[in-house]
Amino acid sequence: MKKKTLSLLLLSVIGLLPMTSFSQKSTAPADAIIANASTAVVQTGSGKVRGYIHKGTYTYKGIPYAESERFMPPSKPKPWSDVRSSMTYGPVCPMDATTSVNDVLEFAFNHNWGYTNENCQSLNVWTSGINDNKKRPVMVWLHGGGFTAGSSIELPSYDGENLSKKGDVVVVSLNHRLNILGFCDLSAYGEKYKSSANVGVMDLEAALHWVRDNIANFGGDPNNVTIFGQSGGGAKVTTLMYAPSAKGLFHKAIVQSGSYRTSFLEKENAQKVSAALLEELGLKPNQVDSLQKISYEKLNAAGKIAQQKVQAQMKAEGKAFVGGGLGWGPSQDGNYLPYQQVDPAGLAISKDVPMLIGSTKNEFMASLINPAIRSFSTEEAKAFLQKKYGDKTEAYLKAVEKAYPNTTKPSDLIDIDLTMFRPGAVKQANMKATADAAPVYMYMFNWQSPVMDGMYKAIHCIEIPFIFNNIARCEEMTGGGASAYVLSNKMSQAWINFAKSGNPNHKGLPTWQKYSAENGATMIFDNQCVQKFHHDKDLLEITSAK
Template identity: 90%
Template sequence: MKKKTSIILSLLLMSLSPMLSFSQKKTVTAAPIIANSSTGVVQTEFGKVRGYVHKGIYTYKGIPYAVSERFMPPSKPKAWEGVRSSMTYGPVCPMDATTSVNDVIEFAFNHNWGYTNESCQSLNVWSSGINDQKKRPVMVWLHGGGFTAGSSIELPSYDGENLSKKGDVVVVSLNHRLNILGFCDLSAYGDKYKYSANVGIMDLEAALHWLKANIANFGGDPNNVTIFGQSGGGAKVTTLMYAPSAKGFFQKAIVQSGSYRTSFLEKEDAQKVSAALLEELGLQPSQVDSLQKIPYDVLNAAGKRAQQKVQAKMKAEGKAFVGGGLGWGPSHDGNYLPYQQVDPAGIEISKNIPLLIGSTKNEFMASLINPAIRNFSTDEAKAFLQKKYGDKTEAYLKAVEKAYPNTTKPSDLIDIDVSTFRPGAVKQANMKATADAAPVYMYMFTWQSPIMDGMYKAIHCIEIPFVFDNIARCEEMTGGGSSAYALSNKISQAWINFAKSGNPNHKGLPTWQKYSAENGATMILDNECVQKFHHDKDLLEITAGK
């Protein structure tokens, strides 16, 4: 009996042994995040910094690249002892506080407003390797928000981890001085303030200087730097292309929906604003130094009133405005920015910089401002257009059909960007694309978001998650569907290839031809990517000046 029982137990154990063995095995996988006192330590010229590793990507946040007094050019930060923890984002530049949002629009954007401090000059780095002597292309992201707002953490699409991982590139983003802190021209009040009109752009250059000296230890190639940005960030890219002192600190440039300023503010007008600012605050020119200690909220409010007064006078005199109104931004000061954008000498500075440039189909569409347009019938849409284009309406409709044959909704006839970013991109590309200059590549992002019954279309900022390979982080805007991932794979690879070689072509796209004013070559980025030539020439000619 005992022998029989023993045999039964042996058979039972044998049958269970695979299960027991399986239950005891442990699947060894890399930790999704590694953060400790010794991981990710990198030497910089100012001291050591420590980041962390997330999904195989070394991540650093809030590293100071410069310091400055208010209205003064940036200078190098002070060195520190020991290892500086650099694991959370630094402060953003003070700006108008956000007190309310449009719920349905904010759902798509999902902003992170951060925290503010005038000492905001810090940067963030993502890299797949550090201290390894490898020379990875460096992609430096300049955030949007015009020249008055925004930050490197404003949108979830700005996170550089996925782009760094996909392309084995070093991604950098940064914060810098904005609005009155970055662009108040006080040069009329002494040599001390000689550069005050453009210190916000000088911050960007200071970051490029930091990269030149330090990015090699983060696995990057200091001699292969691409600056890229969207909206205000794209305009910042353009501005750096006209700054003689920034020459040599970047080798390629990408402007995304950023060609909305065709000139810099003239020094004469910038100085009128600063004079009005002193009047608003009850200060004499001899008291200009008092501006350095006035609380930001008081200074900012007075600056707005000053701009409104000067704008009213300029309007009465029939003067045009840069970017549609008198706002803070870079000015043609004769020092840091010695040339206007149409000046051949200014264009010559970045002559050898390859440029990738484009915009989205819908940008700031009318149906966002007036939701009733979303449900327009065809007749209502035509009546709306008739008020704007008069006897050119039928020609406009035919031009839309030619340029964008997939336009189906009546509101789509109205929502195409034909007045700001697209014509601005064409003008900028035409100036840059000369026979003896570095190549220019043009794109148009037309993919339509399916979220909220398609109300977002190809909205301003929608291409950013595709560029950064961040579809999953931005599902509220992209929908997170298979078509979004497929297009993101194509777009992010094109941006990576451009950063590596100055050419965005890869096997996932049709041949992307160089742009010229003669061929109008534009890559349409959609579910089906297509190379077209002067696809919207008729449309832009009809709408010019409207």
């Protein structure tokens, strides 16, 4: 009797399913996810893809834009005949495994490490319309992590839905090959490997080719593409601007805290690392193909040792390093990247591309490394600075007061970024802002996070949720207060306007003048946004002498 009763109950529930489904569909709130076999289907050059709709935004994840063998240039992905489900993020490039974190920093950043696979060349798209013949500006995000780590899903701030919705723009993010997989120069070992030094950047270009060929079906304009990125992502933006083959694939560029690399690795040194790699693995030059088959873990470990050996050799010879140390990244291979960053011929490649360049006030501040600095008295802060600046300490303090008159905490005297990102941004802007080049706009993000008693300040990466309009997704870093939302509205609109027209100005900001080396015009993003001119010139001159 019990079995019969249960069977009748199941039958009655099953019988109600069609009616229940219809009822849910007809009364669902506007922000419900719509995901089914026929929704959000778009044709690409490789086949149809199916995404989903969330809060009115068409969302696609993990779409393959390329494929390749290890160390080889990317090629178009093999076509598929069925509709490809593209509703979850694709794999990230293999990298050093994360086995522990700093709890208080991880609270703020809230990383998503994803899952790894060398076949990581995929992208994600957010758009408010598909197959509608509209020409929305396209914003292609290049993730941070230097050229060795990170992914398009690493931080919650990277989600493109809110930015796409706010500006009616198409947002694209992507994964590509990193570290030894993307930047191992094996060109000395035959024609087969002539491009190996920069295949990680060639992946980025392949993604831009995909955008050019496919984004119209996603409601985007292939003739209005902005590439933007932060930290390593900003450096990737700069690198693409020096690649002749990438010319015309993007039309505007934004570099956020990414101007720290002022040159590419020289080919000679890149090839020394590869020679040391073969030696470390006990391989002869004619056995170079073995590198395509050994495990990533073994390859990665040997690559680190090879870099250490070459770095020690370069140090003994008095040679400088790119970005402060010898690491994986683009090199001037004479092929894909024929010019150095200071070469006029290299600058000329993208001289018609408008740029937006900037950094945050505190970036990798001293008090993160030494927490004792947070509770310094004014006397302790001055003593700390005295060890660094000697008889220039008083001049330094006066320059800080001039540049940042609202400085109150003693630790703020120490925590200003003055040696890496801000000086690099100024140098890049000065090189770019010539009379015959497209306009440059400079910014600085000074807003201070209130979370954890203010310890995060204007930390590296903090501006990203403001630009992506993702304050709610990143409350651990931003606090989620009213002032954060107000500033986010101003910043995200500026980025959207720049993507649309090459000019970030809008009525929510004071007039944002074009930057020049003469005027030093910089938009300061804070609770009160103001434009200043050479506000920290004296400070940078003092610190550059050290």
